[in-house]
Amino acid sequence: MKIELALYGSIARKAGGRHIKVLEVELPDGARVRDVLDKFGIQPEEIGLVFINAVLHDLPGLHLSLDDEVHDGDHVGIFAEDYVWPYHYRGGAPMSPKLAEYTSTHDYLRHRPRDAA
Amino acid sequence: MARKILRINMTDLTAKYEDIPEKWAMWAGRGLTSSIIYDEVDPTCHPLGPNNKLVIAPGWVSGTPAAPSSGRTSFGGKSPLTGTIKEANSGGLSSQKIARLGIAAIILEGQPKDGKWYYIHIDKDGVTFHDASDLLGKGMEEVDRIMWERHPNKPAVIGIGPVGERLASNAGISVNDPENNPGRYAGRGGLGAVMGARHVKAIVVDDKGGPGVEIKNMDLFKQGRKKLTNAILSHDITKKGGGLNAYGTDVLMNIINEAGGLPTRNFSSGQFEGAAKISGEMIAEMVEKRKAGMTGHACHPGCVIQCSNIYPGPDGKIIASPIEYETAFALGANCGIDDLDFVAKMTKECNDLGLDTIEMGNTIAIAMEAGLLEFGDKEKALALFDEIRNDTPLGRILSNGVEATAKVFGVHRVPTVKGQSMPAYEPRAIKGIGFTYATSTMGADHTSGYTIAPEILGTGQKVDPLTYEGKAELSLAFQATTAFIDSTGYCLFIAFPILDIQEGFEGMVETVAGVMGWDLSGDDVVEIGKEILKKERLFNEKAGFTNADDRIPEFMRYEPLPPHNVVWDVPDEELDKVYAWVHES
Numbered sequence: 120m121k122i123e124l125a126l127y128g129s130i131a132r133k134a135g136g137r138h139i140k141v142l143e144v145e146l147p148d149g150a151r152v153r154d155v156l157d158k159f160g161i162q163p164e165e166i167g168l169v170f171i172n173a174v175l176h177d178l179p180g181l182h183l184s185l186d187d188e189v190h191d192g193d194h195v196g197i198f199a200e201d202y203v204w205p206y207h208y209r210g211g212a213p214m215s216p217k218l219a220e221y222t223s224t225h226d227y228l229r230h231r232p233r234d235a236a
Numbered sequence: 237m238a239r240k241i242l243r244i245n246m247t248d249l250t251a252k253y254e255d256i257p258e259k260w261a262m263w264a265g266r267g268l269t270s271s272i273i274y275d276e277v278d279p280t281c282h283p284l285g286p287n288n289k290l291v292i293a294p295g296w297v298s299g300t301p302a303a304p305s306s307g308r309t310s311f312g313g314k315s316p317l318t319g320t321i322k323e324a325n326s327g328g329l330s331s332q333k334i335a336r337l338g339i340a341a342i343i344l345e346g347q348p349k350d351g352k353w354y355y356i357h358i359d360k361d362g363v364t365f366h367d368a369s370d371l372l373g374k375g376m377e378e379v380d381r382i383m384w385e386r387h388p389n390k391p392a393v394i395g396i397g398p399v400g401e402r403l404a405s406n407a408g409i410s411v412n413d414p415e416n417n418p419g420r421y422a423g424r425g426g427l428g429a430v431m432g433a434r435h436v437k438a439i440v441v442d443d444k445g446g447p448g449v450e451i452k453n454m455d456l457f458k459q460g461r462k463k464l465t466n467a468i469l470s471h472d473i474t475k476k477g478g479g480l481n482a483y484g485t486d487v488l489m490n491i492i493n494e495a496g497g498l499p500t501r502n503f504s505s506g507q508f509e510g511a512a513k514i515s516g517e518m519i520a521e522m523v524e525k526r527k528a529g530m531t532g533h534a535c536h537p538g539c540v541i542q543c544s545n546i547y548p549g550p551d552g553k554i555i556a557s558p559i560e561y562e563t564a565f566a567l568g569a570n571c572g573i574d575d576l577d578f579v580a581k582m583t584k585e586c587n588d589l590g591l592d593t594i595e596m597g598n599t600i601a602i603a604m605e606a607g608l609l610e611f612g613d614k615e616k617a618l619a620l621f622d623e624i625r626n627d628t629p630l631g632r633i634l635s636n637g638v639e640a641t642a643k644v645f646g647v648h649r650v651p652t653v654k655g656q657s658m659p660a661y662e663p664r665a666i667k668g669i670g671f672t673y674a675t676s677t678m679g680a681d682h683t684s685g686y687t688i689a690p691e692i693l694g695t696g697q698k699v700d701p702l703t704y705e706g707k708a709e710l711s712l713a714f715q716a717t718t719a720f721i722d723s724t725g726y727c728l729f730i731a732f733p734i735l736d737i738q739e740g741f742e743g744m745v746e747t748v749a750g751v752m753g754w755d756l757s758g759d760d761v762v763e764i765g766k767e768i769l770k771k772e773r774l775f776n777e778k779a780g781f782t783n784a785d786d787r788i789p790e791f792m793r794y795e796p797l798p799p800h801n802v803v804w805d806v807p808d809e810e811l812d813k814v815y816a817w818v819h820e821s
Contacts, residue, residue, distance in 0.1 A: 125490070125494070125512070127490050127491075127517060128479075128483075128517070131517075137520075137521055137524070138483070138517035138518070138520050138521055139490070139512050139515070139517045139518070139521075141512065168491060168494075170494040170495060172799075173494065173495060173496035173506075173507065173799045173800060175495060179472075196490070196494035198490070198491065198494075200472065201472040201473065201478050201479050202473075202479050202487060202491060203472070203473040203479050203480070203487070203488075203732055204488070204491050204495075205731070205732065205735075206668070207668060207669060207672065207714055208488070208492070208661050208666060208668075208669055208682070209495075209666065209668070210666070210667070210668025210669070210707075210710075211666050211667025211668040211669075211670070212495050212496075212497060212665060212666045212667075212668075213495075213496070213665070213800055
């Protein structure tokens with residue numbers, strides 16, 4: 120299967136870009152976000168925000184998206200760890216069920232949740 | 237030396253230094269501009285008539301030795317764009333220089349009896365009035381240059397472009413940056429027209445030999461300054477090489493686009509296929525590739541965040557400074573334009589003519605929706621600025637903003653609240669910002685909702701993203717915190733580190749307490765902010781605004797926004813909770 124992958128910030132270099140790299144990526148069926156990272160040698164601690172098809176799946180420091188599956192035709196956007204998306208511009212935006220559950224029971228206002236691993 | 241109020245009366249061309257009255261003694265920045273407007277301006281006055289005033293105030297810590305990123309100047313008045321009270325603030329040179337002259341606020345009132353235009357020079361020896369007839373019609377680039385040629389010591393130049401002279405509702409107020417370029421704007425709400433209605437083309441401020449800012453408790457101030465500076469320089473977002481420093485505010489472009497919340501083609505989609513091409517990452521690539529311009533530019537002396545940029549053209553010549561996220565959204569995505577060079581050229585036009593870039597870009601999008609030109613037609617979009625420069629009837633219409641243009645051309649999809657068009661976050665996709673757009677005392681405004689650590693705000697750590705429970709309270713806390721920060725003189729972007737780093741927040745509070753000689757704790761921040769909001773809200777009520785004005789535009793309630801295909805569905809009662817407290821107790 121194929122996905123469209125967009126890498127932003129310092130991690131774009133791992134796929135041959137400078138500050139942004141958008142490319143098609145071939146993956147085996149059942150692939151997860153961590154497989155996408157592995158393909159380019161990106162470490163989980165290098166990433167922050169993760170979007171799959173315009174739905175937020177991860178925030179800096181949480182790494183909740185690593186086991187989320189990606190599917191044929193998906194658009195996956197991954198940002199380097201130092202990107203900001205302040206709460207007041209983020210509150211109410213669509214989130215994955217896993218992230219929604221996490222944020223309903225944890226600090227959601229900070230840039231980087233305080234108890235993030 | 238106690239701070240003074242400088243009252244400049246254009247009717248009889250006099251200037252008086254008045255002792256600051258007790259009722260204003262605690263205030264600075266937005267808190268002071270809104271207090272003065274609340275006390276002295278009739279809310280039912282016409283914004284362009286003889287009874288409106290322009291108030292200019294630096295913040296509490298502006299002009300103190302090396303308080304980090306503290307160069308914001310607040311401008312206040314009754315807005316010709318919204319009809320509400322307005323505070324718009326700007327970076328640039330003015331804040332620190334006004335403060336160092338011992339001035340808490342400049343009140344500009346009256347209108348010259350002879351109908352002539354003036355510019356005003358302020359220094360330690362006082363105020364002089366100068367004939368400005370030879371400056372009329374000139375853009376801010378030329379005005380800034382001429383003022384530095386005529387006056388020594390690289391003064392601050394606060395000025396209006398041609399659209400301000402024409403009293404257009406989208407006229408901003410320009411402040412020069414350290415390189416004497418325009419581009420720092422108190423942009424929103426048409427305060428340039430309020431200045432123009434006083435027939436003042438420019439205010440030049442030279443602080444050489446001024447008394448400086450009195451700091452009542454220097455030890456506390458220094459302790460706070462250290463904590464705040466450390467927080468800014470250690471936070472991922474605001475540190476050297478961090479998100480803001482590397483990519484500017486346009487670091488948000490790809491994020492908001494990925495989230496499906498980037499207003500595109502007059503708010504008809506939440507994603508723009510050309511977003512990457514107008515993003516902060518692309519600005520950085522262009523600066524590297526063209527070996528000209530810069531990222532990490534400081535908009536005022538002493539800024540440690542340095543999120544501004546100077547954007548070069550293909551030939552290495554500078555086109556404009558700065559390209560911000562809001563600029564790139566309004567003149568780019570919302571017009572379907574994916575060419576940074578054209579975004580930069582239009583930004584230059586806005587900065588020179590004296591237009592707010594957000595309102596102007598959104599106005600072009602309305603013209604596109606009306607069929608005057610196609611979405612994405614960058615050449616024709618740029619040519620619209622000639623209509624404004626040449627003062628054609630079409631140019632007049634466009635320089636009065638989104639609502640005026642929509643009305644003239646019969647467009648019903650109008651993305652405004654209280655007459656001011658929305659910034660770069662789609663409220664249908666990002667519902668939280670909609671609370672602030674709808675209820676802000678300023679009209680649709682993205683800077684009204686910054687936040688500080690939730691335990692300090694008393695809102696608790698847990699905010700369930702799936703319900704409206706507590707959202708009104710949260711929006712109020714954000715708006716109150718912002719009103720406080722807008723009064724400090726600090727740039728709002730200190731909100732990122734002080735939100736995440738407790739010491740940074742303490743430091744911010746301690747610097748304010750040190751300057752003013754107060755015993756201030758974090759708990760006071762929201763309460764002080766609410767006092768400001770209350771005055772603003774009451775002014776608006778007396779001007780005729782009700783809860784029915786705190787609403788998101790109708791088309792957003794029935795038109796689903798791709799890619800999430802969502803409408804604005806927050807119940808009105810939830811919005812009405814945000815300011816319900818104003819008349820309680």
